[in-house]
Amino acid sequence: MEWLKISTSTELVRIQTEDIAFISADGNYSDVYLTNGKPHKMTFKLHFFDEKLQLLADKMFVRVGKSLIVNRNYIYVINTVS
Numbered sequence: 001m002e003w004l005k006i007s008t009s010t011e012l013v014r015i016q017t018e019d020i021a022f023i024s025a026d027g028n029y030s031d032v033y034l035t036n037g038k039p040h041k042m043t044f045k046l047h048f049f050d051e052k053l054q055l056l057a058d059k060m061f062v063r064v065g066k067s068l069i070v071n072r073n074y075i076y077v078i079n080t081v082s
Contacts, residue, residue, distance in 0.1 A: 002056050008043060015040075017056060021074050023049050025067035035074075 004020065006013045015032065024031045025046040031039045032049075042049075049069055053061040063069045 002058055004052060004056075006042065006044070006052070013040070013042075017053075017058065017060060017071075018073075020061075021071055023069040 002017045004013075004015045004017055006015075015034070019034050019036070021033045021035050023046065024033065026041070028043070028045060030042050030044055030046050030049055032042055033039050046063075046067065046069065050063050053069065060072050061069050062072055
């Protein structure tokens with residue numbers, strides 16, 4: 001079990017990587033969506049999360065486009081046409 005640890009100016013956030021379904025870009029912010037459906041708005045760009053997640057040993061995250069990082073464990077269908 002691995003943890004994503006993020007330090008902001010006001011809090012320290014620790015999230016199990018298994019609990020992250022996807023991370024979506026929102027301008028200068030990012031929304032971290034957990035498997036329980038709750039989003040957490042973070043004051044970091046998606047590039048920050050991309051770099052952090054690449055350092056993890058399990059390599060369960062993949063960036064798909066400019067504004068989305070997804071957990072490979074929650075990919076059920078890939079539509080190759082669109």
